[in-house]
Amino acid sequence: MNEIGGRRRVTVHDVARVAGVSLATVDRVLNGRPGVRAATVEKVEAAIAEIGFHRDLSASLLARARDIGVTFIIPDGSNAFMASSAEAIERWTAPALSDRVHIQILRVKALDGAALARALDGLDAKTCDCAVIVAGEDAAVLAAVDAATRRDIAVLTPVSDLPGSQRRHFIGIDNVAAGRTAASLLGRFLPQGGKVALIAGSLHLRDHSDRPAGFHAALAAEFSTIAVVGPLEGHDEASQTESIVAALLAEHPDLAGLYNLGAGNTGLVKALDNSGRAGAIRVIAHELTAATRQGLVGGAIDVVLDQNPDGEIRQAIAAARALALGGNGLSGNAPIEIGIFLRDNLR
Amino acid sequence: MNEIGGRRRVTVHDVARVAGVSLATVDRVLNGRPGVRAATVEKVEAAIAEIGFHRDLSASLLARARDIGVTFIIPDGSNAFMASSAEAIERWTAPALSDRVHIQILRVKALDGAALARALDGLDAKTCDCAVIVAGEDAAVLAAVDAATRRDIAVLTPVSDLPGSQRRHFIGIDNVAAGRTAASLLGRFLPQGGKVALIAGSLHLRDHSDRPAGFHAALAAEFSTIAVVGPLEGHDEASQTESIVAALLAEHPDLAGLYNLGAGNTGLVKALDNSGRAGAIRVIAHELTAATRQGLVGGAIDVVLDQNPDGEIRQAIAAARALALGGNGLSGNAPIEIGIFLRDNLR
DNA sequence: AAAGTCATGAGGCACGTACCTCATTGGCGG
DNA sequence: CCGCCAATGAGGTACGTGCCTCATGACTTT
Numbered sequence: 059m060n061e062i063g064g065r066r067r068v069t070v071h072d073v074a075r076v077a078g079v080s081l082a083t084v085d086r087v088l089n090g091r092p093g094v095r096a097a098t099v100e101k102v103e104a105a106i107a108e109i110g111f112h113r114d115l116s117a118s119l120l121a122r123a124r125d126i127g128v129t130f131i132i133p134d135g136s137n138a139f140m141a142s143s144a145e146a147i148e149r150w151t152a153p154a155l156s157d158r159v160h161i162q163i164l165r166v167k168a169l170d171g172a173a174l175a176r177a178l179d180g181l182d183a184k185t186c187d188c189a190v191i192v193a194g195e196d197a198a199v200l201a202a203v204d205a206a207t208r209r210d211i212a213v214l215t216p217v218s219d220l221p222g223s224q225r226r227h228f229i230g231i232d233n234v235a236a237g238r239t240a241a242s243l244l245g246r247f248l249p250q251g252g253k254v255a256l257i258a259g260s261l262h263l264r265d266h267s268d269r270p271a272g273f274h275a276a277l278a279a280e281f282s283t284i285a286v287v288g289p290l291e292g293h294d295e296a297s298q299t300e301s302i303v304a305a306l307l308a309e310h311p312d313l314a315g316l317y318n319l320g321a322g323n324t325g326l327v328k329a330l331d332n333s334g335r336a337g338a339i340r341v342i343a344h345e346l347t348a349a350t351r352q353g354l355v356g357g358a359i360d361v362v363l364d365q366n367p368d369g370e371i372r373q374a375i376a377a378a379r380a381l382a383l384g385g386n387g388l389s390g391n392a393p394i395e396i397g398i399f400l401r402d403n404l405r
Numbered sequence: 406m407n408e409i410g411g412r413r414r415v416t417v418h419d420v421a422r423v424a425g426v427s428l429a430t431v432d433r434v435l436n437g438r439p440g441v442r443a444a445t446v447e448k449v450e451a452a453i454a455e456i457g458f459h460r461d462l463s464a465s466l467l468a469r470a471r472d473i474g475v476t477f478i479i480p481d482g483s484n485a486f487m488a489s490s491a492e493a494i495e496r497w498t499a500p501a502l503s504d505r506v507h508i509q510i511l512r513v514k515a516l517d518g519a520a521l522a523r524a525l526d527g528l529d530a531k532t533c534d535c536a537v538i539v540a541g542e543d544a545a546v547l548a549a550v551d552a553a554t555r556r557d558i559a560v561l562t563p564v565s566d567l568p569g570s571q572r573r574h575f576i577g578i579d580n581v582a583a584g585r586t587a588a589s590l591l592g593r594f595l596p597q598g599g600k601v602a603l604i605a606g607s608l609h610l611r612d613h614s615d616r617p618a619g620f621h622a623a624l625a626a627e628f629s630t631i632a633v634v635g636p637l638e639g640h641d642e643a644s645q646t647e648s649i650v651a652a653l654l655a656e657h658p659d660l661a662g663l664y665n666l667g668a669g670n671t672g673l674v675k676a677l678d679n680s681g682r683a684g685a686i687r688v689i690a691h692e693l694t695a696a697t698r699q700g701l702v703g704g705a706i707d708v709v710l711d712q713n714p715d716g717e718i719r720q721a722i723a724a725a726r727a728l729a730l731g732g733n734g735l736s737g738n739a740p741i742e743i744g745i746f747l748r749d750n751l752r
Numbered sequence: 753a754a755a756g757t758c759a760t761g762a763g764g765c766a767c768g769t770a771c772c773t774c775a776t777t778g779g780c781g782g
Numbered sequence: 783c784c785g786c787c788a789a790t791g792a793g794g795t796a797c798g799t800g801c802c803t804c805a806t807g808a809c810t811t812t
Binding site for chain 4: 082122
Binding site: 069088117 | 768769770771
């Protein structure tokens with residue numbers, strides 16, 4: 059009794075019966091194989107719509123000879139966000155295996171479009187149904203993405219979108235909104251107005267250029283009493299960020315707020331602590347990592363905006379599964395929300 | 406070739422071979438059927454661990470004769486949060502069907518423990534593997550939950566925990582942390598200190614008593630210059646909340662902040678707009694609904710704390726699937742985070 | 753010693769789909 | 783009219799697990 063509440067499950071047999079064709083023909087239509095007249099295809103599709111047939115993913119997955127392969131290509135290096143993404147991927151590897159999704163991680167040199175393109179080109183459609191990449195806007199990468207798509211490998215681009223490419227799906231936060239949110243919080247934190255510093259990492263990645271745009275726009279629209287210093291570039295690097303912040307603090311004794319939209323937060327916290335002004339300046343940073351966590355708990359950082367890598371990974375896996383199983387992969391996954399963390403709601 | 410990268414899938418046959426027992430015995434162990442000596446059980450479990458066997462959910466689901474039934478029992482009435490939960494449930498009904506999860510919604514009278522208990526008692530294990538309920542701390546409900554658990558129906562309690570029961574899993578935000586977060590934000594919004602009003606709904610539900618606890622604790626610890634007015638009870642009702650807020654605003658011309666931890670936000674926004682002081686008072690409310698959305702966009706509300714019903718529903722479905730399939734259901738689902746929304750990061 | 757109980761083995765069918773091979777049909781051109 | 787080919791039918795096997803029946807051997811009870 060494959061039923062709940064007395065209704066039998068609708069199967070391919072039902073489709074065949076209603077359409078007045080054989081099972082083999084239904085199968086040909088369902089799996090896009092050749093050898094069916096257009097008129098017959100329509101009959102089958104009408105029957106599918108009429109009785110509300112939905113392919114049973116369990117049986118489908120069981121019947122197809124091979125499992126689903128998903129390859130994550132992530133930048134190598136010391137970037138804390140990427141490290142936590144990698145952790146999240148590893149955390150989900152075993153559970154995904156229960157759903158016959160095999161996960162593989164490939165590391166490439168950070169910010170090297172050519173290397174990423176080579177990695178993409180090297181993917182074999184036999185062992186990889188779906189690639190998940192973090193890419194800058196690079197011509198070589200765009201070409202590689204399109205080539206992979208033509209080889210029947212779906213490409214997902216979390217974190218940073220690739221507008222010009224054939225990518226199937228974007229998973230990630232709205233970085234303009236993130237910048238706006240930082241501005242809006244700082245504005246409310248400083249009702250008297252004041253001087254606020256903006257620190258960027260590299261402007262190469264799209265997410266790092268969207269954020270300042272949103273930040274400036276929101277400040278201009280709502281908080282005209284706040285003046286912005288910068289942007290200064292910390293190159294996502296702890297020691298550089300530390301010296302920049304230290305210089306900044308020395309130069310502006312009246313600094314009231316600070317927004318670091320890049321990485322290198324270890325340096326940020328160190329500089330603030332050393333200056334003795336931690337807690338007196340309202341600070342917003344990005345990505346929940348060991349460094350920003352410590353900053354929150356210690357009081358040097360007020361708010362952390364987070365991309366929720368765990369959620370992104372989960373969604374990427376779900377989307378990959380849906381894509382590989384013939385769905386469109388877009389159904390029913392909400393966009394990732396911007397995580398906002400204070401000391402008080404740290405998970 | 407059921408493989409990726411050349412490694413064959415580990416099946417029950419492999420377990421049987423490695424353990425040196427028959428397939429039937431492995432099956433008995435895996436599905437908790439009687440008739441196996443303890444020593445043999447250990448042999449099988451050792452083999453499972455050794456070769457890393459994981460039950461194939463697809464095949465398992467396919468093999469068992471019936472699908473998974475999940476019943477959501479939600480309070481009837483005009484509560485906006487429940488309405489958006491119901492929407493989220495309906496949104497996920499179709500996608501869940503692809504995974505052989507049948508979703509059913511049962512509505513009971515709000516805040517009526519006896520009615521909820523009756524609904525739970527009426528569930529048949531034949532058509533329902535898992536019930537998801539929102540319950541107050543009621544003796545009748547606790548008993549019904551335990552009874553359902555004994556009938557092999559797993560019970561999940563999102564939103565509001567039931568500490569004394571046999572519930573299998575809690576999905577929901579940390580409401581003490583939510584209260585702390587509201588306090589922490591208001592404290593930072595009002596660096597000069599000031600008077601802040603606290604409005605509660607009913608203190609019957611656990612979430613509504615946890616929030617003020619966190620709120621007061623955080624204020625006391627970090628923001629001693631802020632004085633609290635209240636708590637006043639709005640009974641989660643728009644008209645009552647409106648009159649309370651109107652009276653409050655009239656009585657305290659110097660009110661600087663407001664935290665409504667209950668529902669009835671339509672009334673809150675109306676009272677603020679009518680007073681002409683919307684935007685001049687920092688306001689924090691709960692649950693992203695049409696009313697709070699409007700408040701955010703219009704400027705009457707600064708921040709909304711949200712339980713993310715969509716995420717909760719998704720997790721409840723996933724947990725129900727895992728539970729019904731013999732897993733423990735707890736693996737790999739992060740606790741729900743507190744959503745923090747400003748006008749700038751509205752989704 | 754006979755009868756009974758318990759642990760286990762052996763094997764088979766079912767679930768719904770994918771994919772394969774081998775007929776069979778009908779229409780077409782030569 | 784014959785042969786060719788495209789379209790379709792018929793039917794099988796496989797995927798990995800759940801669940802069922804029946805047989806067998808060992809050990810206990812009377």
